Amino acid sequence: MNKAELIKEITKLKIAKNAVVLAHYYQEEAIQEVADFVGDSLDLSRRASETDADIIVFAGVHFMAETAKILNPIRKVLLPDMNAGCSLADGCPPEAFKAFKAKYPDHLVVTYINCSAEIKSMSDYVCTSSNALSIIQSIPKKQPIIFAPDKNLGRYLIKNSGREMVLWDGSCIVHEAFNVEKLFNLKKKHPKAEIIAHPECKEELLKFADFVGSTSKMIKYVSESAAEAFLVATEAGILHQMQKEMPTKSLIPVPIEEDNSCACSECAYMKMNSLEKLYNCLLMESPEIKIEEDLRQSALKPIERMLSFA
Numbered sequence: 001m002n003k004a005e006l007i008k009e010i011t012k013l014k015i016a017k018n019a020v021v022l023a024h025y026y027q028e029e030a031i032q033e034v035a036d037f038v039g040d041s042l043d044l045s046r047r048a049s050e051t052d053a054d055i056i057v058f059a060g061v062h063f064m065a066e067t068a069k070i071l072n073p074i075r076k077v078l079l080p081d082m083n084a085g086c087s088l089a090d091g092c093p094p095e096a097f098k099a100f101k102a103k104y105p106d107h108l109v110v111t112y113i114n115c116s117a118e119i120k121s122m123s124d125y126v127c128t129s130s131n132a133l134s135i136i137q138s139i140p141k142k143q144p145i146i147f148a149p150d151k152n153l154g155r156y157l158i159k160n161s162g163r164e165m166v167l168w169d170g171s172c173i174v175h176e177a178f179n180v181e182k183l184f185n186l187k188k189k190h191p192k193a194e195i196i197a198h199p200e201c202k203e204e205l206l207k208f209a210d211f212v213g214s215t216s217k218m219i220k221y222v223s224e225s226a227a228e229a230f231l232v233a234t235e236a237g238i239l240h241q242m243q244k245e246m247p248t249k250s251l252i253p254v255p256i257e258e259d260n261s262c263a264c265s266e267c268a269y270m271k272m273n274s275l276e277k278l279y280n281c282l283l284m285e286s287p288e289i290k291i292e293e294d295l296r297q298s299a300l301k302p303i304e305r306m307l308s309f310a
């Protein structure tokens with residue numbers, strides 16, 4: 001089937017099966033177009049918890065679909081490619097994290113949503129890049145904190161909250177790859193462009209950013225800023241919604257370290273999903289996210305604490 005036929009069939013299947021397609025901003029354009037809702041990790045978790053659709057097709061990565069299942073266990077949650085992981089989640093194995101946590105028995109654990117259900121079950125709070133700073137700031141100053149698994153987001157939070165935290169040594173392979181020198185060269189060519197970045201980027205890049213925020217907040221910033229051009233330091237999939245919402249603004253992706261061919265950076269995990277895999281998974285109702293009930297219950301608590309946080 002070609003692209004148009006796939007879109008037509010997916011649309012038919014969505015109605016026939018009472019299914020909803022939730023997509024992250026890093027998904028390929030056609031998937032964003034066929035989705036019922038496109039958003040950042042926080043928006044998508046909220047949508048997943050509220051939907052009364054029988055099937056949730058999660059066009060994102062594994063930890064996102066798993067969070068949807070934790071929040072709404074009576075729905076069938078499908079992920080078009082079960083191998084769509086995340087370097088942050090993969091870089092924080094439960095046994096190693098358990099041993100790490102045991103070294104700091106009086107610390108409260110705040111984890112970034114980009115981790116497995118097992119890590120969430122060992123956490124007091126889950127957060128996303130949208131609410132991490134407010135959550136950290138709400139914790140009494142005397143209370144020591146472990147933050148995992150993203151050390152770059154962790155450093156950004158330390159800098160902006162003034163709180164010392166113990167950090168797990170993890171990072172996002174995509175956001176770590178942005179090249180600051182290439183960013184400077186771009187800025188010379190576009191001196192009026194504002195630099196906007198995701199907090200998963202390294203500190204050496206974030207310190208030059210005019211704005212730092214989650215994917216949704218970056219889109220909002222572009223729509224509200226008086227600037228006409230932006231140097232965008234996050235996964236290239238976001239450019240689709242950004243350009244759609246702000247067709248007159250100029251959006252320039254920040255190049256990555258090893259990048260000789262194209263100017264953009266893509267998450268190989270996010271891009272494992274395709275329109276064809278989305279169609280097949282909706283048709284076959286597989287691959288499906290399953291989670292053991294005890295684990296789900298304990299991972300749910302810190303996620304609910306986050307969602308109840310205004």
Ligand code: 13P
Binds near residue numbers: 039041114129198
């Ligand atoms: P957002 O919550 O900002 O959408 O980030 C998700 C993510 O995986 C960033 O790499």
Ligand code: SF4
Binds near residue numbers: 086088114172269270
């Ligand atoms: Fe994980 Fe980075 Fe991909 Fe986001 S962009 S899903 S943090 S590897």
